[in-house]
Amino acid sequence: MEKCFSQVPTPGYVIDENLLIKNLEILQYVMDKSGCKILLAQKAFSMFYLYPLISKYLIGTAASGLFEARLGHEEFDGETHIFSPAYQEKEFPVITKICDHIIFNSFSQWEKFSPAAMAAGKSCGMRINPEFSTQDGHAIYDPCAPYSRLGVTETEFKGNDAAGLDGLHLHTLCEQTQEPLLATLEVFEAKFGSYLKNMKWLNLGGGHHITRNDYDVEVLIETILRLRKTYDIEVYLEPGEAVVLNTGFLVTTVLETIHNGMDILILDTSAACHMPDVLEMPYRPEIIGAGLPGEKNYSYRLGGPTCLAGDIIGDYSFDTAVNPGDRLVFCDMAHYTMVKNNTFNGMALPSISVYSTDKEIKIIREFGFEDFKQRLS
Numbered sequence: 356m357e358k359c360f361s362q363v364p365t366p367g368y369v370i371d372e373n374l375l376i377k378n379l380e381i382l383q384y385v386m387d388k389s390g391c392k393i394l395l396a397q398k399a400f401s402m403f404y405l406y407p408l409i410s411k412y413l414i415g416t417a418a419s420g421l422f423e424a425r426l427g428h429e430e431f432d433g434e435t436h437i438f439s440p441a442y443q444e445k446e447f448p449v450i451t452k453i454c455d456h457i458i459f460n461s462f463s464q465w466e467k468f469s470p471a472a473m474a475a476g477k478s479c480g481m482r483i484n485p486e487f488s489t490q491d492g493h494a495i496y497d498p499c500a501p502y503s504r505l506g507v508t509e510t511e512f513k514g515n516d517a518a519g520l521d522g523l524h525l526h527t528l529c530e531q532t533q534e535p536l537l538a539t540l541e542v543f544e545a546k547f548g549s550y551l552k553n554m555k556w557l558n559l560g561g562g563h564h565i566t567r568n569d570y571d572v573e574v575l576i577e578t579i580l581r582l583r584k585t586y587d588i589e590v591y592l593e594p595g596e597a598v599v600l601n602t603g604f605l606v607t608t609v610l611e612t613i614h615n616g617m618d619i620l621i622l623d624t625s626a627a628c629h630m631p632d633v634l635e636m637p638y639r640p641e642i643i644g645a646g647l648p649g650e651k652n653y654s655y656r657l658g659g660p661t662c663l664a665g666d667i668i669g670d671y672s673f674d675t676a677v678n679p680g681d682r683l684v685f686c687d688m689a690h691y692t693m694v695k696n697n698t699f700n701g702m703a704l705p706s707i708s709v710y711s712t713d714k715e716i717k718i719i720r721e722f723g724f725e726d727f728k729q730r731l732s
């Protein structure tokens with residue numbers, strides 16, 4: 356594995372198939388024990404080269420709109436589920452053709468589009484909002500925050516004709532373990548449980564960090580078994596992050612060293628372009644062999660090659676001095692990276708490689724000037 360980091364074009368993502376399989380086996384275990392169905396939320400990870408491998412384990416994909424649905428339909432052998440806050444007339448004929456589950460965000464959307472969806476024999480559901488926040492400080496990732504546009508609240512749900520709906524969908528978690536799920540279900544069931552009795556499925560969305568060390572999968576399994584029994588329904592989960600958690604790396608080459616009150620490294624990768632969650636969340640990604648600033652002998656601030664002053668990845672320390680030409684490897688770079696990449700400042704898109712099950716490095720895709728140019732006019 357270490358060797359392959361010296362072989363890929365930088366900046367470049369490397370996804371380790373062996374680590375991915377470990378995650379998929381955990382998800383498979385949850386499905387086998389609980390009887391639930393798990394989908395890949397493509398919003399987090401859409402590297403379709405790996406869809407044949409992922410589809411050996413997971414039963415389908417979840418899409419946030421037409422294009423993701425098409426990608427799942429074309430590349431992933433399994434069910435295609437879609438949710439969108441608002442569908443468009445012009446895209447709906449294709450959606451009804453390629454999607455198995457179509458999830459609406461309001462009763463007016465349901466009235467507008469369900470006749471076509473039902474005529475095509477599709478299973479329709481409604482996203483609800485239990486109005487129960489389980490995270491503080493991250494309003495941008497909280498669909499239960501005040502005035503959220505995501506999901507129908509209890510007040511708005513009441514009085515509408517839910518007949519014809521096959522299922523309910525809720526997605527309110529973000530990088531969370533089983534405890535916030537249990538707390539959410541208590542509120543959800545009190546508000547919406549009675550509607551489930553006449554339905555076929557419940558989709559618990561994503562944000563479940565199932566593959567993280569401290570996630571208690573046995574509690575999740577018990578909970579799903581209870582839901583299936585109480586309401587006589589199928590249960591779906593659609594994690595994104597959990598599928599590829601800790602399976603990807605971003606390899607970068609150091610371009611320059613600068614001094615301004617502290618030592619600064621300029622890398623060939625950018626936080627703004629290649630790991631935007633570092634700035635949005637914000638968080639500090641791990642680097643193989645590096646420590647907190649001051650912890651090891653040589654401390655540096657790491658920044659990107661763009662002209663955005665805030666394109667800073669963080670402060671790190673190393674055992675030995677870092678020089679131009681050296682490579683650094685960022686960890687956990689599979690989810691919400693490739694899917695969010697942009698070419699701001701004319702930055703090149705990182706190459707995409709895999710470290711395969713036969714322990715070889717395979718360069719899947721490299722990008723160039725045309726990829727930058729073709730989007731701009």
Ligand SMILES: *Cc1c(COP(=O)(O)O)cnc(C)c1O
Pocket residue numbers: 396398399417438526528529530560561562563593594595596597
């Ligand atoms: C983002 C999202 C997911 C996946 O969330 P993760 O945090 O990546 O697990 C699943 N379903 C819906 C509706 C989403 O918006």
